[in-house]
Amino acid sequence: MTDTAPLLQVCKVCKSFPGVRALHEIDLTLHRSEVLALIGENGAGKSTLMKILAGVQPPDTGEIRVDGQPVEIRTVNDALDAGIALIHQELNLADNLTVGANIYLGREPRRLGLIDTKRMNRDARDVLRRVGLDVDPATPLSQLSIGRQQLVEIAKALSINARVLIMDEPTSSLSAHETETLFDVVKDLRNKGVSVIYISHRLGEVKELADRVTVMRDGENAGDLDHAQIDHDAMVRLMVGRDISQFYARQQHPIGDTLLEVRGLATPTWPGHRLSFKVHRGEIVGVAGLVGAGRTEMLRTLFGIDRRLTGEVLIDGQPVEITSPIEAIEHGLALVPEDRKQHGLVVDMSVRHNVGLAGLHRNARTGGMLNQAQEDHDTAEMIGKLNIKTPGPDQVAKFLSGGNQQKVVIGKWLALSPRLLLLDEPTRGIDVGAKEEIYKLMERLAEQGMAVLFVSSELEEVMGMSDRVIVMHEGAITGELMRDELSEEAVMQLATGRQKSPAA
Numbered sequence: 001m002t003d004t005a006p007l008l009q010v011c012k013v014c015k016s017f018p019g020v021r022a023l024h025e026i027d028l029t030l031h032r033s034e035v036l037a038l039i040g041e042n043g044a045g046k047s048t049l050m051k052i053l054a055g056v057q058p059p060d061t062g063e064i065r066v067d068g069q070p071v072e073i074r075t076v077n078d079a080l081d082a083g084i085a086l087i088h089q090e091l092n093l094a095d096n097l098t099v100g101a102n103i104y105l106g107r108e109p110r111r112l113g114l115i116d117t118k119r120m121n122r123d124a125r126d127v128l129r130r131v132g133l134d135v136d137p138a139t140p141l142s143q144l145s146i147g148r149q150q151l152v153e154i155a156k157a158l159s160i161n162a163r164v165l166i167m168d169e170p171t172s173s174l175s176a177h178e179t180e181t182l183f184d185v186v187k188d189l190r191n192k193g194v195s196v197i198y199i200s201h202r203l204g205e206v207k208e209l210a211d212r213v214t215v216m217r218d219g220e221n222a223g224d225l226d227h228a229q230i231d232h233d234a235m236v237r238l239m240v241g242r243d244i245s246q247f248y249a250r251q252q253h254p255i256g257d258t259l260l261e262v263r264g265l266a267t268p269t270w271p272g273h274r275l276s277f278k279v280h281r282g283e284i285v286g287v288a289g290l291v292g293a294g295r296t297e298m299l300r301t302l303f304g305i306d307r308r309l310t311g312e313v314l315i316d317g318q319p320v321e322i323t324s325p326i327e328a329i330e331h332g333l334a335l336v337p338e339d340r341k342q343h344g345l346v347v348d349m350s351v352r353h354n355v356g357l358a359g360l361h362r363n364a365r366t367g368g369m370l371n372q373a374q375e376d377h378d379t380a381e382m383i384g385k386l387n388i389k390t391p392g393p394d395q396v397a398k399f400l401s402g403g404n405q406q407k408v409v410i411g412k413w414l415a416l417s418p419r420l421l422l423l424d425e426p427t428r429g430i431d432v433g434a435k436e437e438i439y440k441l442m443e444r445l446a447e448q449g450m451a452v453l454f455v456s457s458e459l460e461e462v463m464g465m466s467d468r469v470i471v472m473h474e475g476a477i478t479g480e481l482m483r484d485e486l487s488e489e490a491v492m493q494l495a496t497g498r499q500k501s502p503a504a
Contacts, residue, residue, distance in 0.1 A: 005068030007032045007195050008053075008084070008164055013062030015048055022048040023219045025062070030164065035186060035196045037210035037230075039203070041239055041290075041459065041492075045219040046199055050166050053197075054086035055079035082164075085157035089169040091149055093141055093156075100124035100137030103156045127155040130192075131185050147178025151185060158194075165189070166197045171205060172292055183209060201290040203232050203496045215239055232498065233489075240459060240488035248439060248464025251447070255467065256281030258317070259451045260420055262302070265311035269297040270475025274311060277470055277477065279420065284442055284452040286466030288459065288491050294475035295455040296338055299422045303335040304328045315419075329358065334413035336406075338424040338455075344409035347398035351390050351408055352379040354397050358412045382411030387437060403434025410441070421445065423454035427461065439465055459488050473497045 010028035014021075023045045030036050040046050051057045053064070055076040063070050066082045073079050079086070093102050100121040101108070109116040109123070124137035133151045141149060150170060157165055167186075171179045186196055186209060200206055206213060213225040215238040223238045259281050264274040275298060279285050287295045300306045302313065304322040312319050315331050322328045328335070337343040345354055356363065356375035363371040363378075379393045386407040390400060397405055406426065413421065423442075427435040442452055442465060456462050462469055469481045471494035478494040 006030060006065075007034075007067065009063075009065040009068075010049070010053070011063040011065065013049070013052060013059045013064070015045075015052065015057070015060050021219055023052075023059075025220070026216070027221055028214055030195050030197060032195055033190050033193050034211045035190055035198055035209050037198045037200065037206040037213045038216065039200070039206060039213060039235060039239060040216035040222070041457075044216040044239075046216055047168070048219075049216070050086060050168060050197070050199065053079065053084055053164075054166060055084075056086075080160055080162070083162050084164045084166065085160065085162035086166040087150075087153050087157060087168065087170065089172055091146075091153050093149060093153060095140070095142040095149075097141060098137060099128070099135055099139050099141055099144070099152055102141050102152055103127060103137070103159050105156075107160075123159070124155070127159045128152075130158055130189075131155050132181070132188070145178065147174045147181060150174065150178070150182060154185065154189075158189075162194070164195050164197065166199070168199045169201070169292075170198075171200070171202065179205075201292075201496065203235050206235065207231065217241065232493075232496070236489055236492045236496065240492050248461075250443060250465065253282060253447050255283045256449060259315065260302075260453070261312075261314040261317070263312040263314070265298070265301065265313065266309040267294065267297045267301045267475070268306050268309060270294045271309050273475040275477055276311075277480070279451045279453050281419075281449045281451055282446050283467050284446050284454070284465055286462035286469045287453065287455045287472065288462045288469055289472035289495050291457070292474070293472040293495065295472055296424055297475075298472070299335060299424050299453070299455060302328070303333055303422060305335075326361070329416065329418075332419035333422060334358070334416065334418035334420070335422040336409050336413065336424060336426060338428065340402075340406055340409050344412075345397050345405060347405075348396060350394045350396055351383070351388065351400070352376065352393035354408050355379045355382050355393075355412050355415060359415055362416065378415040379411075382408075382415060385414070386411050386441065401430075401434070403430035403437070406430055406434065406438065410438070414445075418450070420451045420453065423452065425456060426454055427456070427458070435461075459491055462491065463488065471495055 006029045008030040010026055012025045013023055014025060015023040026049055038046050052059050055073045055078045058074050064073055071082050073082060103124045104120050109119045121137040131151045131154050133148060170182060198209060207230050210230060211227050213230055213235060215222040225234055258278050260279040263276050266274055289295050301308050304324045304327055313322060320331050322331060341347055352375060355378055363374045365371050388407045389404050397408060427438055446452055463486045467483055469486060470477055471479050471491055473495055481490055
């Protein structure tokens with residue numbers, strides 16, 4: 001070991017999961033007393049890399065070095081022994097315990113076999129002072145704000161003498177004042193010799209805090225920026241620098257009248273923002289944004305799963321009240337959810353019964369008996385139209401591929417002939433062939449006059465399939481882009497909080 005050796009090095013680390021290459025020969029260097037920002041689009045591999053460093057997942061190949069020496073990090077304890085602590089976006093604290101008990105949970109000092117509470121609180125007070133948190137360690141954690149709980153999490157890491165703090169979206173739930181406090185703590189820790197890997201989609205934070213930036217894209221290194229090179233446009237260019245795939249077969253076709261109009265909609269997750277937009281017949285509208293932008297919450301509110309706090313929803317120019325999915329279905333809406341196994345399918349039921357689920361009320365005979373003939377007809381039609389690869393209608397859904405499961409979910413709704421199809425991450429976790437089939441289906445439905453509003457975290461998918469793109473950031477719509485305005489850089493500028501410039 002030499003004095004000039006970096007504190008932490010990641011060398012040619014690879015990690016794959018069944019059917020997915022998450023990381024390919026990733027390199028990362030962290031110096032002493034440095035804040036290194038790690039950025040990238042959704043799915044770039046940031047979380048996988050951090051889980052490897054924190055001992056949550058082992059790498060397949062590659063090497064990790066601390067102080068210039070190779071280390072084996074196979075468990076969380078291995079990481080802690082190496083001085084590496086991960087502070088999750090969802091805080092890993094117990095709100096039924098005191099602040100001191102949280103800091104030393106599982107490592108409580110003991111005296112005569114019992115927890116030495118006096119010593120624990122004394123030691124806790126010392127590490128709390130390091131993060132600038134003036135609170136009695138005997139205070140129940142539940143009495144602290146989220147921002148102060150975040151500081152307790154940092155104090156917990158410092159109590160194990162962590163030299164590397166990994167912070168994953170640490171300000172996602174903080175107020176502006178709490179964020180400023182956290183920034184002060186991070187800067188102070190850096191000055192005292194602690195190194196920080198800071199993951200954030202908020203590029204303004206990165207510019208303020210980071211000494212260097214490492215950018216990941218599609219599981220690989222996309223580039224690094226020194227402090228003098230860090231600016232919003234440079235970061236966006238590295239994040240999005242790839243070509244659009246060639247299999248988006250869009251054809252020009254007429255766009256019809258307005259089917260859906262949303263005026264001043266507020267969702268429970270983002271009550272302070274008002275959403276207003278339109279979707280026309282025959283139009284495919286993409287919704288882009290980073291994790292936590294509020295896209296899924298908007299679809300859920302439109303479909304009546306979540307309560308609309310304020311605003312109006314109009315169908316064909318007429319205000320409608322949608323307070324439940326049943327009412328949404330009655331007005332011609334259909335929602336294909338983000339998690340098909342959890343919310344879209346009953347995986348232990350057959351293809352036929354899954355296709356028939358949404359139409360149970362419509363297809364019921366007098367007396368509540370199921371119209372099996374109609375269900376059989378709908379299932380056969382959807383298997384044919386959507387090219388669902390299944391041995392037969394009675395095949396259990398969990399034995400189908402991901403792509404065919406997704407087609408079953410879509411078929412369940414198409415059997416009702418909806419007028420507006422809401423799609424949340426319609427191609428997540430499916431292979432390229434199945435993706436292309438779903439793209440062709442979206443195009444065909446639009447040609448037939450259906451309106452399609454879809455959320456996707458894949459920028460090339462949004463750009464390839466959309467007539468128009470709505471971009472969201474932290475619960476607000478930051479801009480809309482017509483097809484001829486679309487570029488990955490333009491979308492990412494809006495997705496990271498920069499408002500669209502007014503037309504000249």
